[in-house]
Amino acid sequence: MLVLPAQLTHDEAPACARMLAQALRTQGQSHAVADASALQQFDSSALAVLLDCRREALAQGKSFAVANMPKRLRELATVYGVADLLVPAAA
Template sequence: MLTLPAVLTHAASAVFARGLPQAVQSQPAEVVADASALQQFDSSALAVLLECRRQAMAAGKAFAVHGAPARLRELASLYGVQALIPPVATAATVAAA
């Protein structure tokens, strides 16, 4: 599981995104981004999740998000990208990640 930090704003997202290629490659067949720790974020968090999804798909891996705060889901809906950052389908997937 790829854990997002508590703060993922414009200033922090570039630093976090630099580590995505290695983090995605180290994941099994499905990359699960754990967003449950997010407390302070802006639309940059969506950009990070979309980049994570892009890298997962390029590596032939599935992608899902666990624990997305309501505000993050609202932002995704507002920007029309909610289908691109799907929630984890089952608790078993989270436990296996």
């Protein structure tokens, strides 16, 4: 599982995206899940990181889902029109 940090704003986004891409490359599974449960302070950059991670996973032939997405992040995804791209992980 790919774990997002507690804080993911514009300043942290590039390093987080690199970390998640590296984790995806070393992960042997065919299904990637990003765990957003730790997210406490975030902005729309968190969506950009998740979409980048999704893009990377799909490029590697993996499926992608997001687990434990905070309500506010789901709302942001809806406002930006990307909610359908960030599929919730199966419970």
